[in-house]
Amino acid sequence: MDKPKKLKKCQQVEIDAADPFKNDVLNRKANVEILTQFITSYEQSIVLCIDAGWGQGKTTFIKMWQQYLKNQDIPTIYFNAWESDYTDDALIALIGEIGLSIQELVGEDKTIAEKLLGHLYKLAVNFTKAAAPTMVNLIIKAVCGSLTDADEVSKASGNLSESLVKEQITKYEESRKTLGSFKEALSELARCYADGDAHKPMVIFIDELDRCRPNFAIEVLEKAKHLFNVDNIVFVLATDKTQLGHSIRAVYGQGLDVNGYLRRFIDFDYLLPILDEFNFIDSLFKKFSLNEHLKSITNYPIENVLKYTIGLYKLTLREQEAFCNILNIVVRTNNHFVMDEYFLLCLLIVLKLKFPDLYNSLNKNNKNNFIDKALRNLNSQYSAYIDFDFDFDLHFDSYYLEFLELILLTVVRPDPSFSNEEIIDKYVREYEFDDTKKQKLIKSLSMLGRYQANIYTLLLIKQAIEISTSFKLDNAAT
Numbered sequence: 001m002d003k004p005k006k007l008k009k010c011q012q013v014e015i016d017a018a019d020p021f022k023n024d025v026l027n028r029k030a031n032v033e034i035l036t037q038f039i040t041s042y043e044q045s046i047v048l049c050i051d052a053g054w055g056q057g058k059t060t061f062i063k064m065w066q067q068y069l070k071n072q073d074i075p076t077i078y079f080n081a082w083e084s085d086y087t088d089d090a091l092i093a094l095i096g097e098i099g100l101s102i103q104e105l106v107g108e109d110k111t112i113a114e115k116l117l118g119h120l121y122k123l124a125v126n127f128t129k130a131a132a133p134t135m136v137n138l139i140i141k142a143v144c145g146s147l148t149d150a151d152e153v154s155k156a157s158g159n160l161s162e163s164l165v166k167e168q169i170t171k172y173e174e175s176r177k178t179l180g181s182f183k184e185a186l187s188e189l190a191r192c193y194a195d196g197d198a199h200k201p202m203v204i205f206i207d208e209l210d211r212c213r214p215n216f217a218i219e220v221l222e223k224a225k226h227l228f229n230v231d232n233i234v235f236v237l238a239t240d241k242t243q244l245g246h247s248i249r250a251v252y253g254q255g256l257d258v259n260g261y262l263r264r265f266i267d268f269d270y271l272l273p274i275l276d277e278f279n280f281i282d283s284l285f286k287k288f289s290l291n292e293h294l295k296s297i298t299n300y301p302i303e304n305v306l307k308y309t310i311g312l313y314k315l316t317l318r319e320q321e322a323f324c325n326i327l328n329i330v331v332r333t334n335n336h337f338v339m340d341e342y343f344l345l346c347l348l349i350v351l352k353l354k355f356p357d358l359y360n361s362l363n364k365n366n367k368n369n370f371i372d373k374a375l376r377n378l379n380s381q382y383s384a385y386i387d388f389d390f391d392f393d394l395h396f397d398s399y400y401l402e403f404l405e406l407i408l409l410t411v412v413r414p415d416p417s418f419s420n421e422e423i424i425d426k427y428v429r430e431y432e433f434d435d436t437k438k439q440k441l442i443k444s445l446s447m448l449g450r451y452q453a454n455i456y457t458l459l460l461i462k463q464a465i466e467i468s469t470s471f472k473l474d475n476a477a478t
Contacts, residue, residue: 055318082208190232
């Protein structure tokens with residue numbers, strides 16, 4: 001007797017040190033080679049933004065690129081801004097990350113780098129945020145009752161304010177004097193990392209900036225541009241510029257021209273392309289062994305349904321991972337679903353990921369309302385999909401959408417005596433569809449056959465999805 005296959009989880013993409021593109025299913029090598037040529041052609045410092053939406057593979061991309069640069073003997077540093085935004089000062093975090101990477105150096109380079117870093121620490125004091133311990137002590141005294149007289153508190157506050165102003169002015173003057181020395185030491189440190197090769201910049205990758213606290217994200221940009229703007233240093237930001245814009249507006253107001261603001265800090269933008277949106281889902285099916293398992297359940301090519309759904313709802317890479325995690329558990333723990341119900345399964349998983357409010361509204365007392373909203377949601381996605389003109393190789397004459405609509409319509413059949421043709425007529429009139437749509441629905445009847453879903457079918461599928469999400473599986477970082 002064959003042993004049952006164990007559940008698999010999607011692992012983080014492994015970056016092979018010798019061949020960073022060994023496990024690249026999105027054909028990123030050409031992008032990396034072009035960008036490497038671009039950044040190494042500049043003698044001055046530049047800030048390059050790799051712009052892509054949430055879950056579109058930015059982290060995997062820059063880690064592949066980082067390893068590729070290492071193999072070219074170009075020094076790199078990876079700085080996860082989101083993991084560091086618990087600190088109060090972005091400059092401390094940036095210099096600290098550079099300091100940690102010194103361990104990768106050897107011999108004289110390491111000795112020189114450590115001395116330069118020590119010098120940088122001393123100079124950086126003039127650019128870090130000033131503490132105000134005296135004010136803190138004053139507040140503590142006031143709270144504890146040591147300063148009971150209002151005039152005394154007022155006088156002490158006035159003297160302290162004057163002292164703080166003088167302190168800040170002095171600190172500003174010192175920072176202006178030491179700025180040149182700071183940049184010179186930083187440039188020397190970069191050359192040290194590049195083994196003295198002036199044609200090899202130090203590339204600092206900044207990831208997850210769009211997930212940071214708004215103030216911290218802005219501070220990272222400011223420090224990168226103003227203090228690290230020296231020869232031999234290139235910054236690569238991996239971020240969703242739209243989300244970053246929301247963070248900036250949260251600080252400066254909704255009326256801010258975000259693009260104009262970001263142009264002060266970002267020299268070049270590179271929109272990370274999705275070269276083949278189905279390569280990734282094919283690789284996930286292979287990792288999960290889903291094709292093999294699904295063929296043992298049904299001869300119908302479920303992967304085509306999934307690809308159609310991905311195209312229709314424009315699932316990000318991370319959403320595709322989440323989809324496959326759920327699908328993998330559901331199909332391996334429920335062997336009673338028939339072929340038509342996999343269409344409903346795919347739809348409900350997508351609604352859970354993209355439209356959770358609609359998904360959560362599914363219950364036996366909300367049957368008609370849910371089906372109506374689900375049908376309108378499907379058609380709105382279809383309209384946007386056609387307008388966007390995707391290059392989709394699964395032709396629409398396959399009638400996946402119409403078949404799914406028919407399954408949903410059987411859930412709210414007005415009366416058992418209603419024929420499928422009568423249901424289609426009612427649907428076309430109610431939603432004001434044209435005759436072309438009606439003919440597609442009629443042609444899809446041959447696929448539907450005698451199958452009829454009901455609200456309990458949907459609820460069983462939803463229950464299977466909810467059980468699957470109680471499993472704690474680590475998703476791959478993209």
